[in-house]
Amino acid sequence: MGKPAAIELFAGAGGLGLGVTIAGFRPEIVAEWDKYSCENLLRNRERGRPLYGWPLPFHGDVRDINYSKLEGKVALVSGGPPCQPFSMGGKHEAYNDSRDMWPEAVRAVRETRPKAFVFENVKGLTRQAFASYVSYIELQLRFPSIAKRKNELWAEHLARLQKHETGRATDSDEYRVIFFQLNAADYGVPQKRERVMFVGFRSDLGVGWSPPKPTHSFESLLWSQCRDDSYWERHNVKSAHRVNNARHIAAAWRLAGRPLLKPWRTTRDAICDLPDPEHGKSIDFNHKFQPGARIYPGHTGSAFDEPAKTLKAGVHGVPGGENMLVKPDGTVRYFTVRESARLQTFPDNYVFEGSWSESMRQLGNAVPVTLARIIAADIASRLRCKK
DSSP states (O other), rough: OOOOOEEEOOTSHHHHHHHHHTTTEEEEEEEEOOOOOOOHHHHHHOOOSSSOOOOOOOSSSSGGOOGGGTTOOOOOOEEOOOTTOTTOOOTOOOHEEEHHHHHHHHHHHHOOOOOEEEEEEEGGSGGGGGGHHHHHHHHHHTTTTTTOTTOOOHHHHHHHHHHHHSSSSOOOOOOEEEEEEEEEGTTTOSSEEEEEEEEEEGGGGHHHHHHHOOEEEHHHHHHHHHTTTTHHHTTTGGGGGGGHHHHHHHHHHHHHHHOOEOOOOOOOHTTTTTTTTTOOOOOSTSSSOOOOOOOBTTBBOTTTSOOOOOOOTTSSSSOOOGGGGEOOSSSSOOOOOHHHHTTTTOOTTTOOOHHHHHHHHHHHHHOHHHHHHHHHHHHHHHHHHHO
């Protein structure tokens, strides 16, 4: 039996799609409008793994995709609609932003009738100012057949969806939708990256679903660094070079016992085996030193012995602090592309072409591969149970 079919929209650097593929799905469509991201997907596809079996990426506007041949044949639709309309670092124009592609995510669900979907976006979507629009997104995903009419305002469409919801039978949802927030660090990603997700299952499948439980915790990291020293011993760090701040030590000693989950993975965990790009030999062109890093208010870099801060692409280019490493001696430097790919859990055989700033833009917009794999694998297991 072949792998279940999937559609990947707004593919970007391919993090979500790669995780979905590793989880056992077969992409039928991979769509991305950005020229550089699409070229990157194409080059990695040509190399074979890790994008083995991917179709040629659709380079263009998702509004031009015809899904008619895939209706009823798709197990999963996934994607990360452009987050700039809702990003804390963006212009916050939401539904007034021409980059808002949530209507196209809903169209893909409506026209293909997949068994499930997963859509990812930034934590900024949870801001109170966007509450009505989040409700609108959720209702559209629950009732995708109730499409927005030509020239109908989104608020008018929302009112129509709400009226339908109020008057419906209790079991008339087309999709059961779960909207939740998570921190990627809680799932083994070496980065504190808070995101929101919409996961839905077609109602006729009768799937009851809740998000996978976290596997890693900050408390476990504190224990390993401040109570039993296993973190430092694992990295062969001598006592004189161990960094423990007073607040962390106090928090660790308030713990009643060893936490059950694994420790959060740190920047050191992710990149310690890579040579120093500033003074060592570069292993490939994705691991080259980028000069010019500096600390300024609001941008202070990522600590070596904690998960990295959220990598960001930025509206006006890369903001230095989130994409900088604070070395143990207190100096700073930019993360290389390969280090950033590690923080986003891309495999080392995934190559980013182009300039440092362009590669960092793609990485800052990406979904961590490990997080995508965990979510998609859990969805896949539920679908297998319903065959």
